[in-house]
Amino acid sequence: MSIKGHLFLLAFIVVAVYVVVIYNNLVQLKNNVAKAWANIDVLLMQRHDELPNLVETCKQYMLYEQQTLLKVTQARAAVSDAREHASIDELGPAEQQLRNGLGDLFAVAEKYPDLKANRTFRNLQARISRLEDAIADRREFYNDCVNSLNVRIDQFPDRFIASLFKFKPGKLLHFREAKRTMPELRVLLG
Structure with a gap:
C-alpha cells in the first residue's frame, strides 16, 4: 500500500473515531436529559399521591371552601396528565395552576x-413543602441537562453528527415568571 493509501486510511480512521466520540457524547447527554426527567417524574408522583390526603384532611375542616379544594384537585389532574x-x-402551566391552588389552600x-393544629395536616404540609423544594432542585438539574444537550447539538462540528443521527434539542421546563414562587408554607401555617 502506498503512502497516500496509508494516509487516506489513517484519515478515515481518525474521522470515524471522531464521529463515534461525538455520537457517544450526544447519546450520553440525551440520556442525562431522560434521567433528569425521570427524577422529576418520581417527585411529581410522590406529590400526586400526597395531595388527596391533604384535600381529605382539609375537607373535614373547610366546609365552605369547596372551590379552593376543587382547584387543587383539578390542578393535580392536569399535572398528572402532563406528567404521564x-x-x-x-x-409548566399545570404546575403553575397547582402551585397557585396550593398557595390558596394554605x-x-x-x-x-383547628386545621392548622391538626397533626396530619401539619405533616402533609411539611411533606409537600419538602417535595416542592426537591422538584425545584430537580427542575434546575433537568434544565442544566437540556441546556448541555442543546449547546452540543448547536456547536460545530457536533451539529452535523446530531443532524445525521436526528438528535433533537430538549425543551426547558419553565414556570411563568409572575407566579413562579409558591408562598413559604412554613410561614403561612405558623
Missing part, C-alpha cells in the same frame, strides 16, 4: 385554627 405524557409544554387554612 411527558409533556414539558403542558407541565392561605385559606389560616382561617381554620
Whole structure:
C-alpha cells in the first residue's frame, strides 16, 4: 500500500473515531436529559399521591371552601396528565395552576385554627413543602441537562453528527415568571 493509501486510511480512521466520540457524547447527554426527567417524574408522583390526603384532611375542616379544594384537585389532574405524557409544554402551566391552588389552600387554612393544629395536616404540609423544594432542585438539574444537550447539538462540528443521527434539542421546563414562587408554607401555617 502506498503512502497516500496509508494516509487516506489513517484519515478515515481518525474521522470515524471522531464521529463515534461525538455520537457517544450526544447519546450520553440525551440520556442525562431522560434521567433528569425521570427524577422529576418520581417527585411529581410522590406529590400526586400526597395531595388527596391533604384535600381529605382539609375537607373535614373547610366546609365552605369547596372551590379552593376543587382547584387543587383539578390542578393535580392536569399535572398528572402532563406528567404521564411527558409533556414539558403542558407541565409548566399545570404546575403553575397547582402551585397557585396550593398557595390558596394554605392561605385559606389560616382561617381554620383547628386545621392548622391538626397533626396530619401539619405533616402533609411539611411533606409537600419538602417535595416542592426537591422538584425545584430537580427542575434546575433537568434544565442544566437540556441546556448541555442543546449547546452540543448547536456547536460545530457536533451539529452535523446530531443532524445525521436526528438528535433533537430538549425543551426547558419553565414556570411563568409572575407566579413562579409558591408562598413559604412554613410561614403561612405558623
